[in-house]
Amino acid sequence: MLDRRTIVKGLAATPLMFAGVAHAHHGWSWAEDATFEITGVIRSAKLGNPHGILKMKAKGEDWTVEVGQPWRNARAGLKDSMLAKGVELTVRGNRARDPKLKVVKAARITIKGQNYDLYPERVS
Amino acid sequence: MLIETLAAIQDLPIAVALRNGRWSYAAVNGGHVVGIALLFGAIVPLDLRLIGLWRSVPIRTLKRILVPVAATGLGLAISAGLLMFSIRAVEYAAKPVFQLKLALIALAIANALLLRRAAAWEASQDMVGIAPPLRLRVAGAFSMLLWLSVIACGRTIAFVD
Numbered sequence: 001m002l003d004r005r006t007i008v009k010g011l012a013a014t015p016l017m018f019a020g021v022a023h024a025h026h027g028w029s030w031a032e033d034a035t036f037e038i039t040g041v042i043r044s045a046k047l048g049n050p051h052g053i054l055k056m057k058a059k060g061e062d063w064t065v066e067v068g069q070p071w072r073n074a075r076a077g078l079k080d081s082m083l084a085k086g087v088e089l090t091v092r093g094n095r096a097r098d099p100k101l102k103v104v105k106a107a108r109i110t111i112k113g114q115n116y117d118l119y120p121e122r123v124s
Numbered sequence: 125m126l127i128e129t130l131a132a133i134q135d136l137p138i139a140v141a142l143r144n145g146r147w148s149y150a151a152v153n154g155g156h157v158v159g160i161a162l163l164f165g166a167i168v169p170l171d172l173r174l175i176g177l178w179r180s181v182p183i184r185t186l187k188r189i190l191v192p193v194a195a196t197g198l199g200l201a202i203s204a205g206l207l208m209f210s211i212r213a214v215e216y217a218a219k220p221v222f223q224l225k226l227a228l229i230a231l232a233i234a235n236a237l238l239l240r241r242a243a244a245w246e247a248s249q250d251m252v253g254i255a256p257p258l259r260l261r262v263a264g265a266f267s268m269l270l271w272l273s274v275i276a277c278g279r280t281i282a283f284v285d
Contacts, residue, residue, distance in 0.1 A: 048143035049211055050153075050282065071146040 031094035031105050035123075038063060038104060039090040045083045047073070054083060056091075065091050066105040068118045076116040078109065087111060092123060130213040139210035149211075156204035160278075162197025164271055166190040174264030176255050183256075184249040198233075221284055225277035232270035239263040 040058025047053075052067035067073055067083065090110040096103040107122040108115055117123055133139060142149050170190040173183060209216050216222045239245050244259035256264075 049145070049149045069146070069149075070144045 028094060028105065030096055030098075032097050033094070035092060035107075036095040036104055037090060037092045038095075039088070042083065042085055042087045042089065044085060045080075047080055047083060052083070056089075061102055064103045065093075066103065067109065068106075072118050073116075076109070076118045078116045078118075082111055126217075127214065130217050133210050133213040136210060138207065139213070142207060143211045152204050152207045156201055156208060159197045159199070159201030159204055160275060163194050163201055164197070164275065166194035166197060167267060167271060170194070171264035171267045174256055174260040174267075176261060179253050179255070182250050182252055216281065219281060219284065221277050221280050225274055225281070228270055228274045228277060232267060232274060235263055235266050235270060 038056075038058050040056040040063060042054050043057050043062075044055045045053070047067070047070065049069055052069065052073060054065040054067060056063045056065050067078075068076065073080075073083070088111070091104055091106045092108040092110070093104050093106040095101075095105075107119040108117050110116070115123075134143075142152060167190070169178075170186055172178070173181065173186050178186075239260070242259050242263075244257040248256055248260055255261075
């Protein structure tokens, strides 16, 4: 029955429940190690905490680009007005390991030839 | 109507500030975690007592410490949670996992309030050394299950559309 040992074991096991859930957003573990590059046009932008998300049309496909939180975008020199509908940009970063997901986390964004490094240490 | 209200919420100055802030957002986020830690950390020992552990300690003694801590944690978690909700109210409100979370919170709070009105609760305040009545054991088990599910839902919000 429910004795101390069972309860302690049960509590110890609960973190495992969450371990498999993560795929997108946090960290880089969900993304490929190899660098990926794609160019497209922004269809919509949703900036701000906890994550900035761009919807982009690239080669006829709908892509999702994860950009930084406001402070990271600002540090890279990006203004909200530059991440707006209709802007053409090149994203360099890491795409989701799951090939069905057309999601890329941006390390560098290039607009009109100008580089904006969100994660300078990942693109140097 | 609802969508207009939600849209108005995320246009509030505080929501806009948190959406664009760095440390303010981190502070609210951290406040939510501290609230959950206090709530869950206090409610689990009390629930385990209701289930039948530590029978030598009267419930009255335990609850005097743990109920105020849990209630404070709940208040903090709700306050910080509302602030985080305001940042993207429209989006969060539409997420099934968020709706489920709210329903589970309501059930968990109702479970606690109903227990306090139960005759078995009043009768077992000073009982020591014997198995708690079924009413308490059920409430304790439900409480742990519900709050754990609430936490799981909350954690999942960030990972699903």
